[in-house]
Amino acid sequence: MIQIHNTLSQRKEEFRPLEPGKVRMYVCGMTVYDYCHLGHARVLTAFDVITRYLRHRNYDVTYIRNITDIDDKILQRAEANGEDYLALTDRMIKAMHEDEARLGILPPTKEPRATAYIDEIIAMIHILISKGFAYPADNGDVYFAVDGFEGYGKLSKKKLEDLIAGARVGVSEAKRSPADFALWKAAKAGEVSWPSPWGDGRPGWHIECSAMSTCCLGDTFDIHGGGPDLLFPHHENEIAQSEAATGKPFVNVWMHAGAVRVNKEKMSKSLGNFFTIREILEKYPAEVVRYFLVSSHYRSQVDYSEENLEEAGRTLTRLYTALRGIVPDKKPSVEIAGDADQQFHAAMDDDFNTPGALTVLHALASDINVFRREGRDREASEAAAVMVSLGKVLGILQQDPEAYFKAGNVGDLTAETIESLIAARNKARKERNFAEADRIRDELADNGVVLDDSRDGTSWRRG
RNA sequence: GGCGCGGUGGCAGAGUGGUCAUGCAGCGGACUGCAACUCCGUUAACGCCGGUUCGAUUCCGACCCGCGCCUCCA
Numbered sequence: 001m002i003q004i005h006n007t008l009s010q011r012k013e014e015f016r017p018l019e020p021g022k023v024r025m026y027v028c029g030m031t032v033y034d035y036c037h038l039g040h041a042r043v044l045t046a047f048d049v050i051t052r053y054l055r056h057r058n059y060d061v062t063y064i065r066n067i068t069d070i071d072d073k074i075l076q077r078a079e080a081n082g083e084d085y086l087a088l089t090d091r092m093i094k095a096m097h098e099d100e101a102r103l104g105i106l107p108p109t110k111e112p113r114a115t116a117y118i119d120e121i122i123a124m125i126h127i128l129i130s131k132g133f134a135y136p137a138d139n140g141d142v143y144f145a146v147d148g149f150e151g152y153g154k155l156s157k158k159k160l161e162d163l164i165a166g167a168r169v170g171v172s173e174a175k176r177s178p179a180d181f182a183l184w185k186a187a188k189a190g191e192v193s194w195p196s197p198w199g200d201g202r203p204g205w206h207i208e209c210s211a212m213s214t215c216c217l218g219d220t221f222d223i224h225g226g227g228p229d230l231l232f233p234h235h236e237n238e239i240a241q242s243e244a245a246t247g248k249p250f251v252n253v254w255m256h257a258g259a260v261r262v263n264k265e266k267m268s269k270s271l272g273n274f275f276t277i278r279e280i281l282e283k284y285p286a287e288v289v290r291y292f293l294v295s296s297h298y299r300s301q302v303d304y305s306e307e308n309l310e311e312a313g314r315t316l317t318r319l320y321t322a323l324r325g326i327v328p329d330k331k332p333s334v335e336i337a338g339d340a341d342q343q344f345h346a347a348m349d350d351d352f353n354t355p356g357a358l359t360v361l362h363a364l365a366s367d368i369n370v371f372r373r374e375g376r377d378r379e380a381s382e383a384a385a386v387m388v389s390l391g392k393v394l395g396i397l398q399q400d401p402e403a404y405f406k407a408g409n410v411g412d413l414t415a416e417t418i419e420s421l422i423a424a425r426n427k428a429r430k431e432r433n434f435a436e437a438d439r440i441r442d443e444l445a446d447n448g449v450v451l452d453d454s455r456d457g458t459s460w461r462r463g
Numbered sequence: 464g465g466c467g468c469g470g471u472g473g474c475a476g477a478g479u480g481g482u483c484a485u486g487c488a489g490c491g492g493a494c495u496g497c498a499a500c501u502c503c504g505u506u507a508a509c510g511c512c513g514g515u516u517c518g519a520u521u522c523c524g525a526c527c528c529g530c531g532c533c534u535c536c537a
Contacts, residue, residue: 229531231531
């Protein structure tokens with residue numbers, strides 16, 4: 001039985017999909033006006049692991065993650081860049097896919113774009129107006145009337161009075177109530193727009209997700225996820241729009257990832273500590289970044305820092321070290337796989353407790369090391385197979401260990417140079433010229449290469 | 464101000480009403496020419512104050528501190 005923390009009820013609940021064996025999940029994706037940052041990576045990774053695990057548990061998962069390809073920020077950025085907004089969004093979507101691939105994020109089942117759903121969005125707005133939940137305003141915008149929807153605030157636990165009382169000055173006068181939000185925004189002169197019954201314009205931010213999710217998954221679906229800052233107003237508004245339009249419950253389980261901080265400070269552009277995925281991948285291997293993300297629970301806050309990433313790297317190195325030089329056995333025995341599977345599932349069934357799941361991988365690494373020491377090669381190989389297969393569910397440990405150790409971007413010696421220096425050092429060792437041997441080892445160390453002597457010879461890694 | 468989340472050993476990070484998290488780092492030992500890797504052993508924690516209980520880090524209450532959202536933001 002899988003338990004999932006539901007933001008709506010604020011507790012863990014037994015997960016029961018609407019249709020047995022099938023999971024329909026929607027996650028709010030990127031607004032493509034800039035490169036993906038670490039916060040995106042966090043959400044992407046969290047729901048990637050969730051999808052992988054559900055599939056591992058034999059659920060047929062339909063995973064929809066949208067792309068917001070029209071909105072104010074996109075238009076502003078395109079204008080600032082002096083490029084067409086389509087050129088901008090194309091570029092950013094391509095970059096996003098590259099970043100995802102490097103982090104081992106599997107593509108979603110479908111990746112709908114807002115601009116491809118304009119008809120559906122207009123149809124939904126139409127229904128909302130006809131049911132009296134929304135109204136066209138004099139300025140050409142269409143607004144959702146928040147006080148007409150009874151459950152407003154149930155996700156974010158906010159009261160309408162508080163929201164109205166707390167509203168900033170300068171609220172658009174076209175709105176009947178300050179908390180009302182736009183479904184359709186009238187186009188300013190020269191802006192990209194689509195025709196609608198209320199005049200030329202473009203969709204508001206929230207409505208696109210209501211339209212795309214219900215079109216792709218049905219009026220009611222199992223899981224809706226996203227970043228922590230989308231909880232309000234975005235997700236609250238999605239519920240209002242969708243439930244008002246369909247008259248049915250929108251989503252059974254709401255899931256929100258934890259925030260990312262940088263050196264214990266909120267990551268924000270004004271603080272100048274905003275990291276894009278590609279910036280980070282220049283400093284750390286992608287798998288280390290992924291390990292770092294997976295090593296804390298998806299709902300907790302993580303702190304990005306050099307120290308934490310380096311620790312993640314050392315830890316991942318330990319796991320790969322156990323795997324190094326072993327051909328994983330294709331069919332691990334029940335004795336070897338059974339316990340590990342059971343513990344792994346126990347952790348992951350409990351609201352996707354990835355740190356707990358990693359403990360199982362560490363235990364397997366220790367087992368492998370002991371088996372090897374005792375010459376129990378067959379068991380070592382079986383344990384390695386289990387480790388790699390469980391690692392796959394978390395999206396780690398899928399590289400060839402040698403490739404992992406030698407890839408890095410540390411130092412600038414080529415593999416050939418390193419190998420020849422090692423040969424020279426081993427010659428010196430054989431001649432018991434340890435001064436020379438150590439000199440060579442130091443030289444390699446200065447270039448970020450760590451040596452490892454064993455009976456079978458000397459291996460190396462970039463550390 | 465409103466709403467929500469959290470405070471665990473040097474660090475990261477799970478979890479539990481009563482013997483172990485785990486990893487990194489540290490310490491002692493084995494291995495090694497010396498290291499590295501690995502193994503064996505080991506140090507060390509549950510913000511503060513009350514309450515419930517035979518027993519609380521775990522449950523309840525107050526307090527202190529931190530964080531997030533309330534405005535575009537994953």
